[in-house]
Amino acid sequence: MLKENMLTSSGVMMNRELDMAGTATRIDSVTETKAGSKGKSKKNRPEFIDKHTAWEIVQLARNPYRPFTLDYINLIMTDFVELHGDRGFRDDGAIVGGFANFNGEPVVVLGHQRGKTTEEKLRRNFGMSYPEGYRKALRLMKLAEKFQKPVFTFIDTPGAFPGLEAEGRGSAEAIANNLKEMSRLKTPIISVIIGEGGSGGALAIGVADRILMLENAIYSVISPEGCAAILWNDESKAAEAAKRLKISAGNLLNMGIVDEIVPEPEGGAHIDYERTAANLKRAFINNLTELKELSPYLLVEQRYEKFRRIGEYLEE
Amino acid sequence: MAWFKNLQNTLKLNTEKKKGIPDGVWLKCKSCSEIIYRKELLKNSQVCPHCSYHFPLSADEWVDIMFDEGTFKEWDKHLQAADPLKFVDSEKYKDRLKRAQTKTGRADGVVTGSGQLNGHSVVIAIFDFGFMGGSLGSVSGEKILRAVEMAIEKRFPLIIISASGGARMQEGMFSLMQMAKTSAAIAKLGEHRLPYISILSNPTTGGVTASFASLGDINIAEPKALIALTGPRVIEKTIRETVPEGAQCAESLLKNGFIDKIVDRREMKKTISKLLEFFQE
Ligand SMILES: [Zn+2]
Numbered sequence: 001m002l003k004e005n006m007l008t009s010s011g012v013m014m015n016r017e018l019d020m021a022g023t024a025t026r027i028d029s030v031t032e033t034k035a036g037s038k039g040k041s042k043k044n045r046p047e048f049i050d051k052h053t054a055w056e057i058v059q060l061a062r063n064p065y066r067p068f069t070l071d072y073i074n075l076i077m078t079d080f081v082e083l084h085g086d087r088g089f090r091d092d093g094a095i096v097g098g099f100a101n102f103n104g105e106p107v108v109v110l111g112h113q114r115g116k117t118t119e120e121k122l123r124r125n126f127g128m129s130y131p132e133g134y135r136k137a138l139r140l141m142k143l144a145e146k147f148q149k150p151v152f153t154f155i156d157t158p159g160a161f162p163g164l165e166a167e168g169r170g171s172a173e174a175i176a177n178n179l180k181e182m183s184r185l186k187t188p189i190i191s192v193i194i195g196e197g198g199s200g201g202a203l204a205i206g207v208a209d210r211i212l213m214l215e216n217a218i219y220s221v222i223s224p225e226g227c228a229a230i231l232w233n234d235e236s237k238a239a240e241a242a243k244r245l246k247i248s249a250g251n252l253l254n255m256g257i258v259d260e261i262v263p264e265p266e267g268g269a270h271i272d273y274e275r276t277a278a279n280l281k282r283a284f285i286n287n288l289t290e291l292k293e294l295s296p297y298l299l300v301e302q303r304y305e306k307f308r309r310i311g312e313y314l315e316e
Numbered sequence: 317m318a319w320f321k322n323l324q325n326t327l328k329l330n331t332e333k334k335k336g337i338p339d340g341v342w343l344k345c346k347s348c349s350e351i352i353y354r355k356e357l358l359k360n361s362q363v364c365p366h367c368s369y370h371f372p373l374s375a376d377e378w379v380d381i382m383f384d385e386g387t388f389k390e391w392d393k394h395l396q397a398a399d400p401l402k403f404v405d406s407e408k409y410k411d412r413l414k415r416a417q418t419k420t421g422r423a424d425g426v427v428t429g430s431g432q433l434n435g436h437s438v439v440i441a442i443f444d445f446g447f448m449g450g451s452l453g454s455v456s457g458e459k460i461l462r463a464v465e466m467a468i469e470k471r472f473p474l475i476i477i478s479a480s481g482g483a484r485m486q487e488g489m490f491s492l493m494q495m496a497k498t499s500a501a502i503a504k505l506g507e508h509r510l511p512y513i514s515i516l517s518n519p520t521t522g523g524v525t526a527s528f529a530s531l532g533d534i535n536i537a538e539p540k541a542l543i544a545l546t547g548p549r550v551i552e553k554t555i556r557e558t559v560p561e562g563a564q565c566a567e568s569l570l571k572n573g574f575i576d577k578i579v580d581r582r583e584m585k586k587t588i589s590k591l592l593e594f595f596q597e
Pocket of ligand 1: 346
């Protein structure tokens, strides 16, 4: 079934020859293994192999025709009521959120929103939030906790907006505070990286009980371009940086950073919005069902344990 | 770990370099260009007696400044990076690590432990900027988490002294996730009603600022320290916005409301001690 032992750093190349069905099996079996072992022994888990090169995945993740947060909300939820503002400074268009109905129950949903037209791209600031965006997100999550609704977050941002005004209003504090508050939020949180997960700006809404990732999304501590600029002083080496940073869904599942990969249609999510959304909906339902069985206390303790375990180091 | 012990021995000969002071009896202040007698600088907590410029401190120097003599006990000294990505750029991450270890005599960039500060028992984590720019990776994240959990167990207050360029990119997403890991630990500490004082020294930027460093019950900055998520060079490069001199220094952050106090290093121990008295149970 799986050629798990074949995966090396050159595994990406071999894998390009694999067919769609083979990969789908791969996803299922990975999920099963993981559920079976409760994610504790990632050493025994079969390796997931990406279908594209790292740089191809970066292009797919950033594809302007990909479904964005509001597309998914409209496709898998009903009765979305958008709520605005951080109650402190302004409404940040780079993050959207509100109430919605999911699979017959009320939920809180929020996420980064990129734009499709030039006008919308500017209004959404290309999905790069100011601190008030993160504060709006936290306000909605606190609302969810207060009224015991689950939270779904969609991650899709190049990063926090790197400008002086954003700095002055406390981008760092806003992100830090979200990390801290999300880690103790007494209601289930499910996050999904749908496109680009850019560093702290992505993590700011990503401290979740379950972290899902679309097959052709990326999640990285620094953009491949930024990494290349710092390490080689040469942005054109971004493709090489993307590969070495291991930012694909396959890599991150194998590293234990994300919990599940949501398959995309061949060619990418933009080829078939409905099918991608249906895959995501199924994953949401499965994960939410599991999380709802836990008391708020256990939920928070498990979330703490989940992040507590992340890291690779050597001890004598 | 034999090589590490050898390393430590050779390094003892190198203490002066480790402390970041150039050889020689005199040195020139980076800020006001006055000539300073080195012994004078040492006695002055490495603050320029002429212009109060705060010279960077190694973790060991911070220990000397903060703790009552002989009371500090270090923890988890031998944790070291595992290179989970087998990362190579212009050189191997493993080689970079070895170089930083040789330079600082430490296995990684954060020192944790506990000791007495004017008689108060505290847990501390101190970043050594000399170790790969104080970057936050799996080792520093784990050490901070363990320190916080120990603070909870012992019911001691926590102090973290930050000096960092941000997440350690060579560990990819493992390093980003240390922001969540450490912030979760800080949240837990807060639920146990234990005080956390964050000291932000020059520079504190990137993922460290966007996690535990901004989360103190009290946030204290050193004078003129650069504190930012995105530093001036990156802002200028990415969005071509001009960053005026001092726009991201401690004084601006105080004005903008993100830190409680700017404290001269020579007053740091006294100030912290006073704050700890307020927190006493
Ligand atoms: Zn001076």
